[in-house]
Amino acid sequence: MRIFQSNKLGYLLLLTLVLLYCYSCTVEDIDGKRFYIASEARKYMLDTTETSFRMEDNVGIKETFHIEKNIFYNAQVPNYLYYEEFKGAGAISGTAVAEKFGVTYKSVLNQYYFRYSLTSVIETKLEISWCLDDYNFSSNSWEDNNRFEYNFNTKKVSSKLKPKVKFFDSLVVNNITYQDVIEIDYSSLKDKINENTPSKIYFAGKAGLIKFVPLEGIEVERIK
């Protein structure tokens, strides 16, 4: 009787596993589809008509930032906003087109060099690669520590390193009110980030980078 009962339980477990396996085998076909950046994320696209701007810290040192389309290892990016084919993997099959927006920031004095992108590879994500420069590479610069990713579909930070993220309708920096501001806060992860990753950074919709905190006590703000 006991043997019969344990066999019955085994069959049930097997059946559940088979059903789960079949369910997970459902393949989504994306062939020929176009994925656009979600409307709630579009407001974080920068106005790229202004390709350089100045910032000043609270000890009086000025910094110049330039923005570019490309990064040195991907000179093929045709524009700030562009479309790129991608292939599905795992439970997703076919080839689709993703809308992408990317800006590379380079600073003249402190040699900051990072890329800010919005991508729509099925889901819309904000991606930032902090340290693109070999010149300033350190042990904390490897991919996992060097990358920020926020998924607008799940509303969660999806990179391995998870800084705190806050969204503000507006923020005043140097007497200028900026709309649609994202704050990325690595304060509690200082030992994991590289020296090129600010402990706090603020991006505004249209304006882009408006403020960052490179280390405790120093605040760098955008100036006119």
Place this chain on the structure above:
Amino acid sequence: MKIKNIIFYIILICSVSACEKSIETERFMLSSNEKELAPYTLNQTVKFVHSNGYEFDFKVTDVKLNILRKYEIPNIMFQSGNYIAYQIKSVTMTSTYPKLTMKIELGYLNYSFVNPIDSLNNTTVVSSVDSMKGLRVYFNNHYAYLNYNKDLVFDCKSDSVSCYDSIEINGQTYLNVIESKFYYHSDSIDSSPKSVLYNSKGILQIKLCNNENFSIK
């Protein structure tokens, strides 16, 4: 089949000739006084101040003496022929904030086996080895170049340099100062480096295009 054989023998001959032993024809070492042109020691802290008053430290993170070789045939793949060996000194210093890197390299930085050809007369200019000595100051990825002679006196003839008998920086007088412009410095009013002031004490001041500067404290 015949072509394959010919190619095989060509490769074989090339390989054998590439194995020919190179000979060191000369070795140029830095004198102790010359090494002192970059007067820094490892882990030394050098105090600097920004023109707006912010004081910060540069830490000397690397001091190296390297022997480099220059071959007669300086091919990237197969350097061959005889070579000269020359010593260079390099010093690297970094600051936490502002996040800056400065590097000094000195020695036979522009040594060439073939003497430069005087294009007007089409004759070879015989230049002494000592005229090839130089000191390069890197500020982040910009660099400025200073030439010096065998008496370790900086060459003031170039258009990109200015020489001063003495100059006062932060209340201190520095003698025999040379100022050299950074290559590819921008004429715009941004924060890229414009020139470096240097003397036997090392880097005295970095001037920026926006009229700010970092100077020794």
